[in-house]
Amino acid sequence: MNAGQNLKMVKNALGREVPVEIPGLGKFEPYVSPFDYLGRALFRTQETRPIRPREPRHDKVTDDIRKAVERSGLENGMTISFHHHLRNGDAVVPAVLKALSEMGFKDLSLAPSSLSDSHDMVADYFRNGLVTRLFSSGARGEVGRAISAGELDIPVVLRSHGGRARAVEQGEMPIDVAFLAAPLCDKYGNMTGSGGRSACGSLGYAQVDARHARHVIAVTDSLTDYPLRPRISVPQYLVDQVLVVDSIGDPSKIATGAARISRNPVDLRIARNAFDLIAASGLLTNGCSFQVGAGGASLAVAAYVKDYMKENRIKGAFGLGGMSGYMIEMLEQGYFEAMLDVQSFDSAVTDSMTRNPNHIEIDASCYANPFNKGCTAHNLDIVVLAALDIDVDFNVDIQTGHDGVLRGAIGGHPDTAAGAKLAVVVAPSFRGGVPTIKERVTTVCTPGETIDAFVTERGICVNPRREDLLASARAARLPVKDIRELKEEVEKLTGVPDPPEFDRSRVVAVIENRDGTLLDTARAVGPGPGRGLV
Amino acid sequence: MKAAARAEKKDEKKRRPCRSMLYMPGNNPGMMQHVPAFGADSVLLDLEDAVSDREKDAARHLVSRFVGEIDFGDTLVTVRVNGADTPWFQKDLEEVIPAAPAAVRVPKCHSPEDVKHADDLIGRIEREHGMLPGGVKIHAMLETAHGIEQAFEIARASERVEALTLGGQDLTADLGVQKTRDGVELFYARGRVVMAAKAAGLMAFDTVWTDIDDMEGLKAEAKLAVQMGFTGKAAIHPSQVEAIHEAYRPDPKELRRAFRIIGAAERAEREGKGVISVDGRMVDGPVVTRAFSLIGLGRLYGIEEEEDIR
Numbered sequence: 001m002n003a004g005q006n007l008k009m010v011k012n013a014l015g016r017e018v019p020v021e022i023p024g025l026g027k028f029e030p031y032v033s034p035f036d037y038l039g040r041a042l043f044r045t046q047e048t049r050p051i052r053p054r055e056p057r058h059d060k061v062t063d064d065i066r067k068a069v070e071r072s073g074l075e076n077g078m079t080i081s082f083h084h085h086l087r088n089g090d091a092v093v094p095a096v097l098k099a100l101s102e103m104g105f106k107d108l109s110l111a112p113s114s115l116s117d118s119h120d121m122v123a124d125y126f127r128n129g130l131v132t133r134l135f136s137s138g139a140r141g142e143v144g145r146a147i148s149a150g151e152l153d154i155p156v157v158l159r160s161h162g163g164r165a166r167a168v169e170q171g172e173m174p175i176d177v178a179f180l181a182a183p184l185c186d187k188y189g190n191m192t193g194s195g196g197r198s199a200c201g202s203l204g205y206a207q208v209d210a211r212h213a214r215h216v217i218a219v220t221d222s223l224t225d226y227p228l229r230p231r232i233s234v235p236q237y238l239v240d241q242v243l244v245v246d247s248i249g250d251p252s253k254i255a256t257g258a259a260r261i262s263r264n265p266v267d268l269r270i271a272r273n274a275f276d277l278i279a280a281s282g283l284l285t286n287g288c289s290f291q292v293g294a295g296g297a298s299l300a301v302a303a304y305v306k307d308y309m310k311e312n313r314i315k316g317a318f319g320l321g322g323m324s325g326y327m328i329e330m331l332e333q334g335y336f337e338a339m340l341d342v343q344s345f346d347s348a349v350t351d352s353m354t355r356n357p358n359h360i361e362i363d364a365s366c367y368a369n370p371f372n373k374g375c376t377a378h379n380l381d382i383v384v385l386a387a388l389d390i391d392v393d394f395n396v397d398i399q400t401g402h403d404g405v406l407r408g409a410i411g412g413h414p415d416t417a418a419g420a421k422l423a424v425v426v427a428p429s430f431r432g433g434v435p436t437i438k439e440r441v442t443t444v445c446t447p448g449e450t451i452d453a454f455v456t457e458r459g460i461c462v463n464p465r466r467e468d469l470l471a472s473a474r475a476a477r478l479p480v481k482d483i484r485e486l487k488e489e490v491e492k493l494t495g496v497p498d499p500p501e502f503d504r505s506r507v508v509a510v511i512e513n514r515d516g517t518l519l520d521t522a523r524a525v526g527p528g529p530g531r532g533l534v
Numbered sequence: 535m536k537a538a539a540r541a542e543k544k545d546e547k548k549r550r551p552c553r554s555m556l557y558m559p560g561n562n563p564g565m566m567q568h569v570p571a572f573g574a575d576s577v578l579l580d581l582e583d584a585v586s587d588r589e590k591d592a593a594r595h596l597v598s599r600f601v602g603e604i605d606f607g608d609t610l611v612t613v614r615v616n617g618a619d620t621p622w623f624q625k626d627l628e629e630v631i632p633a634a635p636a637a638v639r640v641p642k643c644h645s646p647e648d649v650k651h652a653d654d655l656i657g658r659i660e661r662e663h664g665m666l667p668g669g670v671k672i673h674a675m676l677e678t679a680h681g682i683e684q685a686f687e688i689a690r691a692s693e694r695v696e697a698l699t700l701g702g703q704d705l706t707a708d709l710g711v712q713k714t715r716d717g718v719e720l721f722y723a724r725g726r727v728v729m730a731a732k733a734a735g736l737m738a739f740d741t742v743w744t745d746i747d748d749m750e751g752l753k754a755e756a757k758l759a760v761q762m763g764f765t766g767k768a769a770i771h772p773s774q775v776e777a778i779h780e781a782y783r784p785d786p787k788e789l790r791r792a793f794r795i796i797g798a799a800e801r802a803e804r805e806g807k808g809v810i811s812v813d814g815r816m817v818d819g820p821v822v823t824r825a826f827s828l829i830g831l832g833r834l835y836g837i838e839e840e841e842d843i844r
Contacts, residue, residue: 265772269571272776429571457571477836492605493567 007507009521014395014444018518019507024133024154028510029517034418034450037515043371045171049214052240061187061223061242065099068243069177072215074100078176079109081213083206084137085181085193085343088118089253092181092219095245097122101130109133111173113164113205113364114409117141118253126151135173137161138399138409139509147508148405150524156509158399158406158445158522161205161342162368162377162415163514168212169365169372172516178213180206181248185220186228189239193344194231194353196222198249201323201344201353203233207363210238217241221248231354233361255347259294259324261303266428269457271300273479274384274426277453277460279308280476281422281469283381288316290336291383291416294324294345297426301384302326309335320376321367321383321412323359328352331359340376342367342412368415370514377412377419385413387427387454389441392483394448394463396425397441399511402434404500404525406509410445414514417450422469429456429490434497437487442499444520445511454483461486501527536838537793538829540800550610551834552576552766553782554775555739559584560593560613566600569609572772573779576610581626582617582641590622594629602633612673614639618648624655631659637671637696642704644680646691653692668694673739677701678708682723685730697765698731700724702741713744715751717758728763737765746771756781784832786843792825792832793840799825 007019012030021027037043062068074080080100082093093112100108110131115122120142125131127146134156139147147156159167167173182191183198193203198221210216216239223244262268274297278284290305292298303326309316316336319327323341325348331339338358344350353359368377388408389397396417401407417423427436436456452469454461461483462470473480481489506524513519556574558565560581569577579600585593601611613635615626619642630638640652652672660667672694676682682705689698702713702720711719724740731738740759743752756778759767767778784792794812799822802810810817829837837843 263773265565265572266568268773269568269573457568489605 005505005507012518014393014447014519016444016520018510018521019155022155022507022510025157031447031513031517031519034447036517037370043170045169048171049174049212060189060240061244063244065095065243065245066103068217068241069099069103071241072177072217074105074177074215076106076108079111079174081175081178081209082112083180083203083209084112084114084116085200085203085205086198086249086254087200088116089198089249089251090116090118090181091247091249092179093119094121096179096219097125097130101125101128105130107132109135111135111175113161113209114138114411115140115143119143123151135159135164135167137164137411139406140409141407144406148522148525150503150506150508152508155507155521157512158410158509159512160368160410160414160514161364161412162370162375163512163516165208165363165365165367165369166371166514167512167516168208169369170516175209175213177215177217178206178209179217179219179243180210180234182218182220182234182242183248184222184224184228185218185242186224186226186236187242188226188236189216189218189242190226190228190232190234190236191218191220191239192228192231192233194233194351196220196224198222198247198251198254199350200254201349202341202361204342204361204363204367207234208365210234215240217243219243219245219248221245231361255350257347259299259326259346261326262296262300264296266457267297268300270297270426270428270455271304273457273460274301274424274455275304275308276476276478277424277455277462277469277473278305278382278384278422280472280478281382282472283422284308284312284314286315288314289318289320289379289381290316291319291321291380291420292327293384293386294322294326295386298384298386299324299326301426302330306330306335318376320380321416323349325349328359331356340367368412368419368514370415370418375415375419377415380416380420382422383416383420383424385417385423385425385446387425387436389436389438390425390427390451390454391438391441391448392487394425394451394454394483395441395444396446396448396451397443398445400442400522402432402497402500404442404502406522410511414446414450417446418514423450423452425451425454427454427456429458429486430494433494435487435490435494437483437490439487443511443522447513447519456486458489459486500525503527537796537840538833538838540796550575551831552610552737552739553834554769554778555612555766556769556772556775557584557742560597561585561589563596563600566597567604570605570607572775574609574769574772574775575766576612576636577606578612578614578639578768579635580614581622581630582614590616591625594622594626598629598633601630601635611635612637612639614641614675617642618651627652627655628659631656631670632663632665634665635670637673639673639675639699641675641701642678642681643674643676643688644678645684646687649674649688649691649695653694656694670694671696673697673699675699675701676723676727677704679705682726685726686733689730689734689736695734695736697737697739698727699739699768700727700741703744705741715748717755724759724762724764731765732763738763740764740767742768742770743774744770746773749777752777753781779834782831783835784828784837789828789832789837789843790840792828795822795825796829
């Protein structure tokens with residue numbers, strides 16, 4: 001482990017210390033404001049990928065993973081990527097890393113769209129030197145613990161989904177070889193996630209990598225007749241090889257049962273408060289757009305929204321984001337004209353895209369890349385987002401646990417918060433006896449300037465920047481509370497926990513804003529040098 | 535000052551509203567800590583049926599500490615103790631009363647003696663702890679045929695009795711009948727409980743709706759409780775609170791008239807007149823009192839002026 005890093009740090013506009021340069025990664029700029037990038041000069045794309053023409057009827061199929069790797073031209077020091085559409089059922093990342101390790105590769109950059117709970121073994125490859133750099137949306141479980149313990153010498157770069165699409169398209173993070181799990185694939189590499197025994201729905205994150213990686217390998221366990229039909233998510237002309245394996249994942253963990261509306265009374269109270277605020281905002285009208293997660297209180301907000309739309313005969317334009325079965329139900333029942341799906345969450349959505357032309361697959365760039373010519377997150381009216389912690393400036397932490405260890409994923413949080421007209425963060429006011437509102441969150445993942453309100457079971461805190469929303473909430477007699485007052489109210493119950501202890505000299509990860517500037521820095525957990533056990 | 539606020543200031547008989555009384559198991563600190571978030575007018579921390587025999591002591595300690603130390607906000611706090619026929623009754627009171635809940639609910643009140651017995655014990659505990667005598671009220675729970683038949687006597691058994699409450703579950707068992715969706719088997723008991731409570735100047739609480747998935751059934755039963763004159767209705771799950779409150783939402787026409795009545799009353803007072811007339815008709819004392827309480831109720835739904843009525 002490399003102790004003293006001696007990185008040169010500066011304070012960004014949020015008062016957070018961030019490095020100006022990281023050996024092995026390059027130079028960084030500090031975060032200024034959500035849309036500061038609009039005022040900057042044109043951005044330069046750095047690299048285009050080489051084109052290798054192929055002869056007619058070129059054979060792309062192999063069942064030998066080593067051969068596929070050899071043909072890809074992968075070398076030590078290069079960057080490999082994966083998508084996370086197979087969620088907790090993914091078997092492609094483990095299989096590929098195992099093969100690369102056995103082949104003796106070293107010093108690779110791992111750049112998946114995210115990592116899930118099924119990827120604990122990635123930490124083993126930090127330890128044996130296969131993976132020395134990680135770029136991801138999330139770091140959970142053993143991977144989070146290894147990072148927070150400082151097991152990687154080079155800090156991890158954590159980005160939002162839109163930020164990753166930007167970095168890939170801009171050439172900031174060139175991908176050498178993309179190993180793309182393909183639930184249904186033909187011999188020439190046409191692939192989709194809507195079919196096959198490991199069906200996962202949208203392949204939105206894979207599409208970006210397929211367009212920009214130097215070499216693309218489709219990894220499938222369901223090779224189908226050419227041409228794949230009726231829908232193609234990634235077309236053959238982007239795919240170099242088709243690697244056939246026994247299994248790309250565990251279907252029961254890829255397509256879980258449809259998420260149910262929470263019956264937890266605290267979640268329902270949070271959802272009710274969030275819905276009341278959304279209704280008071282006046283945004284729920286014909287042609288509105290809406291995004292909500294699949295967890296706890298979020299889905300319950302969707303249920304209240306649906307009842308309201310029914311009662312008031314409102315039809316929305318589109319729902320966006322990670323798609324749950326509940327949102328697809330709302331599409332089928334006519335509450336929205338279309339669903340724009342970058343990632344499908346549960347079993348209810350896997351074949352809906354084939355059946356329903358208004359269930360539309362969109363890629364990660366279309367979803368949230370701030371630097372393309374217009375992403376859907378920027379067309380969004382309302383988004384309901386979760387949080388681990390939030391602070392009195394409304395900065396949100398979706399990455400750090402109460403013990404200081406990295407354990408979450410940024411996802412589309414900062415993208416939709418910046419793009420939506422109304423970004424509502426929902427969370428219980430305390431969890432496990434630990435209050436959610438902090439004076440300062442440990443790690444800023446989404447800047448408070450982009451959050452309009454924080455909603456708990458104990459009341460609604462409107463960002464003072466949104467005087468109009470505050471006035472609407474008050475006029476509707478909603479339980480509005482100043483965020484500091486709510487913080488104190490909760491602390492009367494819970495007390496104020498001691499913050500986790502960090503080794504301030506050891507940077508283990510940086511959090512990139514969507515535009516590539518740095519929002520914050522994560523440090524190693526535990527006492528620093530000279531402060532060891534007494 | 536807005537009309538409703540003025541009315542409330544003048545309403546001397548005003549009580550804290552108690553449309554809903556949310557049951558909460560006394561052995562579940564995870565739920566109890568969230569009480570203020572559920573919006574119920576009152577909460578009933580249960581030491582009786584919700585708590586198994588082996589957890590009685592732990593629940594009693596927990597509830598007493600909670601009541602004594604936690605800020606429940608605007609929620610009125612009551613505790614249901616175990617019955618006088620159990621080994622826990624006296625211990626429950628000895629530990630709970632010093633924490634000064636607004637009231638204890640005494641289950642299975644068969645006769646006035648049950649109430650007097652509880653009253654004596656509570657009085658003694660209050661004295662021992664230097665508490666205001668009579669500060670902790672009794673909500674007498676009637677859940678046997680005998681108790682229902684003695685409703686008025688029970689209501690008048692002690693100054694401490696503040697409410698009668700109907701326990702529908704045990705009563706149907708005692709009657710040997712099934713609880714049905716429309717609750718016709720409880721109709722007489724409901725009427726009897728309300729009548730006795732009102733005759734004695736007390737509050738009356740209706741029994742719980744047990745099927746938490748059947749919101750329509752709850753709404754219908756809550757509406758019935760309102761029609762029959764219950765002060766409030768018990769809820770066994772936080773999701774039931776809103777439906778119960780909706781049932782108590784004052785009728786817009788009636789509420790408009792109430793605003794006109796108190797307007798006329800204010801004018802009459804200014805002009806030194808003894809007689810009030812509204813819409814060309816004379817209005818007497820009880821009607822004015824009812825108008826005050828209706829406007830107080832309206833405030834809970836955000837209605838401060840006649841113009842606020844949708």
